[in-house]
Amino acid sequence: MASKLGIIAGGGEFPGLVIAACRADGRPFHVLGLTGHADPKIIGDAPADWIRLGEAGTGFKLLKEAGVAEIVMIGPVRRPTLKELAPDWRTTKFFARVGLKALGDDGLLRAVAKEIESEGFTVVGIDSVLADCLAVAGPYGGLVPDDQAQSDILRAWEVAKGIGALDVGQAVVVQQGIVLGVEAVEGTDSLIRRCAELKREGPGGVLVKVRKPGQDRRLDLPTIGLATLREAAAAGLRGIVVQAGGALVLGREAIGAEADRLGLFVLGREDAC
Amino acid sequence: MASKLGIIAGGGEFPGLVIAACRADGRPFHVLGLTGHADPKIIGDAPADWIRLGEAGTGFKLLKEAGVAEIVMIGPVRRPTLKELAPDWRTTKFFARVGLKALGDDGLLRAVAKEIESEGFTVVGIDSVLADCLAVAGPYGGLVPDDQAQSDILRAWEVAKGIGALDVGQAVVVQQGIVLGVEAVEGTDSLIRRCAELKREGPGGVLVKVRKPGQDRRLDLPTIGLATLREAAAAGLRGIVVQAGGALVLGREAIGAEADRLGLFVLGREDAC
Structure with missing residues (x-):
């Protein structure tokens, strides 16, 4: 036992x-x-x-x-x-x-x-x-990023890894190549709400959350739950990307279903490094 | 002529x-x-x-x-x-x-x-x-940072240079070693206002603005003016640090006088690199 x-x-x-x-x-x-x-x-x-x-x-x-x-x-x-x-x-x-x-x-x-x-x-x-809560690679719902979103994901990933290396935060929002916001102590929900006001016209924004380089997997992994998806949808974002094996996703099936309902993509992505 | x-x-x-x-x-x-x-x-x-x-x-x-x-x-x-x-x-x-x-x-x-x-x-x-508007080294008013503020300045400087290298922003606020906020597209005034809400109890916070590494001195240098000082004071920050030779300070004497009136330090700091 x-x-x-x-x-x-x-x-x-x-x-x-x-x-x-x-x-x-x-x-x-x-x-x-x-x-x-x-x-x-x-x-x-x-x-x-x-x-x-x-x-x-x-x-x-x-x-x-x-x-x-x-x-x-x-x-x-x-x-x-x-x-x-x-x-x-x-x-x-x-x-x-x-x-x-x-x-x-x-x-x-x-x-x-x-x-x-x-x-x-x-x-x-x-x-x-x-x-079952460690992020897996691949899409959680039925939607996947298009080319513009892919390009924003790459930029957000680079910045998120960079601010992680500086031990500042884990999350970044990018729209059309422009970094709308970077997380410090305020937390991801607050970051998303701020970016809703900073968004430009046109298709809008991806949230990327990654583990800090060298971060102990036992401690304070980046987390997304249903509430994160709802904040992201309310802010007009297109999707959320987390690091496969380096983030916690609260309820795999529930997240996939909610992503589909809200019209968001939710994606686990392998770290290139 | x-x-x-x-x-x-x-x-x-x-x-x-x-x-x-x-x-x-x-x-x-x-x-x-x-x-x-x-x-x-x-x-x-x-x-x-x-x-x-x-x-x-x-x-x-x-x-x-x-x-x-x-x-x-x-x-x-x-x-x-x-x-x-x-x-x-x-x-x-x-x-x-x-x-x-x-x-x-x-x-x-x-x-x-x-x-x-x-x-x-x-x-x-x-x-x-x-x-006369390029930042000089040394204090603009009569106040200078104490040890705690010096330590926050070093941390903020490191993070500001890091986000600059990522081409994200120029400004960072740190209080007691904690990064309260990092500037992306929202601008410095908006960053300062946000950090007012995130501040902990106790002596509070320095704003650091630096030139991005490799940034052309002719273009979009970080800028502070009287309005920046007033925002910082209203947010309860202790002072502002800009990069000597790498930032624009709007009216040297006026900035020094306003810093003294508001009880802030304003400092031009040489880049170590």
Whole structure:
């Protein structure tokens, strides 16, 4: 029987999917909700404790008491300021080692994973729990990009990889060769809404989301769900492209059906490199 | 006596400054306003013709009739869609050579400058007309960045150079090591307003604007003016940094005085490379 799974839950719908998958498989689990990030409605009546981000000491104690062996970290966590963090002793010790500068850095997530493993836990990727959610290559619905869209995809891919390498963001919107927007800390939904206002006349825009070069597959992969498709359609975009094997797609069949209903293409694309 | 100057005018206040400088120096000039981009109030009663972006043939004819020798291109021009462009024969010939793809590319500006020179004009930089507007090294007002701001400046500089190399934008906002926003097609004012909403608690944020690597100094240099300072202050930013020799600063003394009044630092910084 699989070991007990610790679910460190950030925002969005994914923590709920992991809980549902554990229940369906009969796998024991325990949730550690991050206050102000995880949605209590999504966690529902699952066995759970709640901590602030700065309470690493309490968090490790609670996960050990719950008898957890493997840990999955799932759902976006807004980066805190030092004041919001209000670190406990264990958290302070951690930052004394990795440096406070790490607060603004994606290296932080890798350092957190390492820290969790130093406490005797094993950090696993979401795809080991939800086998079907890692993006596959090829179209999700019936639509595929035309030549203009293909050309926008290539440009957006290049820029997305570039801003990923700078550790800035994962998502880019391009229309007719023009970069309408680049994601930083605001998140993809907010990027899409902004690009709706910046769109030119004419066929409009593709969203590309890729994994940052060197990004640990277990941590914070780019994610799309039904809500992303609806935002993209509302903004007049033509389609969404994610990196095959480097992004999470929330419900393969549901995404394909919704893409067809909305008239969008949704595509998993292999990284050339 | 200096030759007659052709002023191809895009948006913002700069065309007005160039006109004022020509008048102050007694230099003859003729404005070619770009309809929908240049502000008729800024051009005022200066001798001017107006064309759409796609009317290159008419534009060359008008500039020759006006007896212009040197040309300065000044003020931002929003990139048009093909439909908005509605190119005349001369413009079509140009795009047949450089490729329509250039519409989404900064290479376009270089191609336009080359095209203008192929008609017998000389394209000059704004700094040859407004000697005092190229950013100098050092602080413009009395305030200078502290250690936290210095660290944010280094991070923003790195990202700004990176997105410049990708030909995406020129401006970045960083607070406490976190990239709040990256400029694409929306423009700097819009970037600053967005970052006001994304700012964390605590001391907040620097705006860095740099020249794109390889960018022709005569063309579309990053620009700050009094309005930029006011937007930055309203957004709670701590200061603005531009690249010494690679940005235009609209009125040195006025900028320094306004920076002091608003409690911002404004700094010209040398590129390390």
